[in-house]
Amino acid sequence: MELLRFATAGSVDDGKSTLIGRLLFDSKSAFEDQIEAVEKTSEQMGADYTNLALLTDGLRAEREQGITIDVAYRYFATPKRKFIVADTPGHTQYTRNMVTGASTADLALILVDVRKGITEQTKRHAFISTLLGIPHLVLCINKMDLVGYEKEAFDRIRSEFADFAAKLQIHDLAVIPISALHGDNIVDRSLNMQWYGGASLLHHLEEVHIGSDRNLIDPRFPIQYVLRPQRDEYHDYRGYAGTVATGTFRVGDEVLILPSGFTSTIVEINGPRGPLQEAFPPLSVVMRFSEEYDISRGDMICRSGNQPKVAQGIDAMICWFTSDSFLESKRKLVIKHSTSTTRCLVGELVYRLDINTLHREESVHRLTMNEIGRVKLRTMKPIMFDAYKENRLTGSFILIDEDTNDTVGAGMILGPTD
Amino acid sequence: MNYEITHLDVLESEAIYVMREVVAEFERPVLLCSGGKDSLVMVHIAQKAFSPCKLPFPIMHIDTGLNFPEVINFRDQLEKRFDCRLLIASVQESINKGRVKEDTGSTASRNRLQIVTLLDAIEENRFDAVFGGARRDEEKSRAKERFFSFRDEFGQWDPKSQRPELWSLYNGRHRHGEHFRIFPISNWTELDVWRYVERENIALPSIYYAHKRKVFERNGMLLAAEHVESDLGEEIFSAMVRYRTLGDANITGAVLSAATDIKEIINELASTRLTERGATRADDRVSDAAMEDRKVEGYF
Numbered sequence: 001m002e003l004l005r006f007a008t009a010g011s012v013d014d015g016k017s018t019l020i021g022r023l024l025f026d027s028k029s030a031f032e033d034q035i036e037a038v039e040k041t042s043e044q045m046g047a048d049y050t051n052l053a054l055l056t057d058g059l060r061a062e063r064e065q066g067i068t069i070d071v072a073y074r075y076f077a078t079p080k081r082k083f084i085v086a087d088t089p090g091h092t093q094y095t096r097n098m099v100t101g102a103s104t105a106d107l108a109l110i111l112v113d114v115r116k117g118i119t120e121q122t123k124r125h126a127f128i129s130t131l132l133g134i135p136h137l138v139l140c141i142n143k144m145d146l147v148g149y150e151k152e153a154f155d156r157i158r159s160e161f162a163d164f165a166a167k168l169q170i171h172d173l174a175v176i177p178i179s180a181l182h183g184d185n186i187v188d189r190s191l192n193m194q195w196y197g198g199a200s201l202l203h204h205l206e207e208v209h210i211g212s213d214r215n216l217i218d219p220r221f222p223i224q225y226v227l228r229p230q231r232d233e234y235h236d237y238r239g240y241a242g243t244v245a246t247g248t249f250r251v252g253d254e255v256l257i258l259p260s261g262f263t264s265t266i267v268e269i270n271g272p273r274g275p276l277q278e279a280f281p282p283l284s285v286v287m288r289f290s291e292e293y294d295i296s297r298g299d300m301i302c303r304s305g306n307q308p309k310v311a312q313g314i315d316a317m318i319c320w321f322t323s324d325s326f327l328e329s330k331r332k333l334v335i336k337h338s339t340s341t342t343r344c345l346v347g348e349l350v351y352r353l354d355i356n357t358l359h360r361e362e363s364v365h366r367l368t369m370n371e372i373g374r375v376k377l378r379t380m381k382p383i384m385f386d387a388y389k390e391n392r393l394t395g396s397f398i399l400i401d402e403d404t405n406d407t408v409g410a411g412m413i414l415g416p417t418d
Numbered sequence: 419m420n421y422e423i424t425h426l427d428v429l430e431s432e433a434i435y436v437m438r439e440v441v442a443e444f445e446r447p448v449l450l451c452s453g454g455k456d457s458l459v460m461v462h463i464a465q466k467a468f469s470p471c472k473l474p475f476p477i478m479h480i481d482t483g484l485n486f487p488e489v490i491n492f493r494d495q496l497e498k499r500f501d502c503r504l505l506i507a508s509v510q511e512s513i514n515k516g517r518v519k520e521d522t523g524s525t526a527s528r529n530r531l532q533i534v535t536l537l538d539a540i541e542e543n544r545f546d547a548v549f550g551g552a553r554r555d556e557e558k559s560r561a562k563e564r565f566f567s568f569r570d571e572f573g574q575w576d577p578k579s580q581r582p583e584l585w586s587l588y589n590g591r592h593r594h595g596e597h598f599r600i601f602p603i604s605n606w607t608e609l610d611v612w613r614y615v616e617r618e619n620i621a622l623p624s625i626y627y628a629h630k631r632k633v634f635e636r637n638g639m640l641l642a643a644e645h646v647e648s649d650l651g652e653e654i655f656s657a658m659v660r661y662r663t664l665g666d667a668n669i670t671g672a673v674l675s676a677a678t679d680i681k682e683i684i685n686e687l688a689s690t691r692l693t694e695r696g697a698t699r700a701d702d703r704v705s706d707a708a709m710e711d712r713k714v715e716g717y718f
Contacts, residue, residue, distance in 0.1 A: 071562065099582075100583065224442060227469075227471050229472070231470075241467070284435050297442055339439075396584065398584060410582070
């Protein structure tokens with residue numbers, strides 16, 4: 001069974017919780033005791049129908065305030081695929097949650113209320129999805145039942161979105177008319193919308209081709225941990241543990257070790273299920289090399305013909321996460337990139353991006369919580385990276401406040417500064 | 419070459435990555451093991467993550483004194499089976515030392531008391547990373563749990579101050595006295611766990627499989643007559659049952675089942691309509707937010 005991770009975005013009013021509840025319910029991933037509890041609560045609230053949105057209700061604090069605080073993860077499976085859903089709240093102030101949920105997603109599912117059309121929030125979600133490099137986008141036009149399942153309403157919103165999407169890098173877009181409340185086009189094609197020739201949402205999620213999304217071209221193996229058994233039978237054994245980020249590695253391959261620049265040959269690869277001839281992402285493996293140089297955590301294994309950039313100056317898009325402080329020039333932060341951690345100095349703030357209009361505001365001096373901007377950083381020691389759009393794992397980093405230890409920002413690398 | 423990869427392989431590699439990350443970045447990790455399927459899956463994965471080295475951290479069991487004897491037997495073999503160091507923290511000792519008082523009443527259990535025993539053990543041993551086998555699909559307050567879950571110097575969980583987790587970049591920085599709970603199998607479901615147990619042939623305590631037992635019914639749960647006293651009118655009968663979760667013997671219910679091996683359990687799960695906690699745990703039935711409340715205080 002294949003795994004698909006997707007992120008949903010949309011506000012409570014767009015019917016996002018109802019949609020997820022519907023997917024859990026219709027794929028039989030919600031259980032009777034959960035459904036019974038939801039039915040009871042719906043009854044108490046005087047609702048005419050079972051409120052499936054309650055299935056995804058999280059913390060007591062949220063139920064009391066009727067809001068969603070945080071990214072919640074949901075699970076369901078069909079015979080074809082297992083799905084992990086990062087369910088993110090849609091309010092303006094939660095850009096940080098959307099960025100978080102999107103960072104690991106293969107697909108973004110964006111909900112639009114057919115009566116409201118494309119809103120600023122829709123645009124924001126679509127932009128963040130593309131900024132975070134999510135390869136597939138699904139736009140669900142919801143509440144079709146409230147417009148008599150009319151094709152015209154659907155077409156209008158679809159073309160409105162297409163105008164906006166032309167400014168973004170969207171590689172794969174599906175637009176599906178649904179009613180989450182009544183289950184139209186969720187599991188089966190809806191009889192109420194015979195004019196729609198596409199797949200149902202679940203069918204699309206099961207069939208969308210994700211096999212080519214992995215980067216199998218650029219070999220990158222960040223060293224995570226060195227295994228040195230203190231046992232006689234493993235005298236001199238050095239195993240280099242890590243998870244293949246991208247590309248493939250075979251026994252016998254000559255590899256380049258960065259930052260030292262030495263070359264060596266892979267003599268053994270051990271995967272979770274035993275020895276392998278070839279390792280590929282996202283397998284966690286242990287490699288052994290013919291020459292034992294001083295290799296340690298934070299080093300990067302690649303090939304001399306295909307190397308990441310090594311630099312101390314990086315140019316990146318950064319999303320700022322905290323209201324306790326600002327991102328501004330001259331600030332010092334801890335940067336965690338791949339398996340290496342170092343410090344960095346914030347340089348120039350090139351521009352702040354208005355994520356509703358995509359307008360670049362150039363003469364700003366700081367980023368505040370939930371803002372995104374292009375920033376130059378100088379790291380204390382060189383880091384080995386690729387541009388985020390080519391490699392999500394070696395092109396991403398987080399920023400940590402040295403005093404509070406909080407994660408205060410996330411970055412996507414555009415390239416070296418010089 | 420075929421680069422296809424199954425969801426179990428992805429989940430396994432993800433868990434290995436998380437464990438290695440912890441051992442690389444923390445000073446004193448420990449793995450909590452209840453003897454249940456989730457923690458035994460974790461131990462199995464930990465062995466893979468660090469082979470051919472020995473486990474680079476000890477395993478700790480919180481002994482409530484009310485565990486099923488089958489589980490205690492199994493626990494006692496852990497050291498030999500996995501060539502690891504086993505620590506036992508006892509709730510009875512916490513009671514004897516006057517650290518906690520036992521509950522009384524019909525919903526009394528030692529479930530909450532474990533929190534004190536656990537936090538004391540973490541403090542005494544200066545553990546800074548504590549592996550747990552919790553899964554996000556188990557319970558709604560766990561759906562928002564992180565892989566690296568921050569606990570303050572009181573061991574408490576504040577759902578509002580959790581650090582955002584992006585890509586696979588985990589931030590485990592902490593001050594002295596604070597610690598992290600680490601959940602390597604966050605993304606697994608109950609069915610994933612069983613499929614993995616089957617694939618890897620992982621040994622589990624016998625009571626996970628159907629066996630004959632004297633039980634009686636209370637609040638829709640089947641309790642073991644051997645471990646819980648029945649009230650007047652609660653009729654004791656013999657039935658083929660198994661346990662889906664292994665909590666304390668006095669609060670964990672069995673389910674009727676004929677599944678004597680893993681294959682049959684997987685078939686049964688594929689058609690079951692109750693969550694494992696809803697079906698079998700009195701501790702989560704006390705209130706709608708029972709788990710959330712315990713988690714805030716420092717529960718697993």
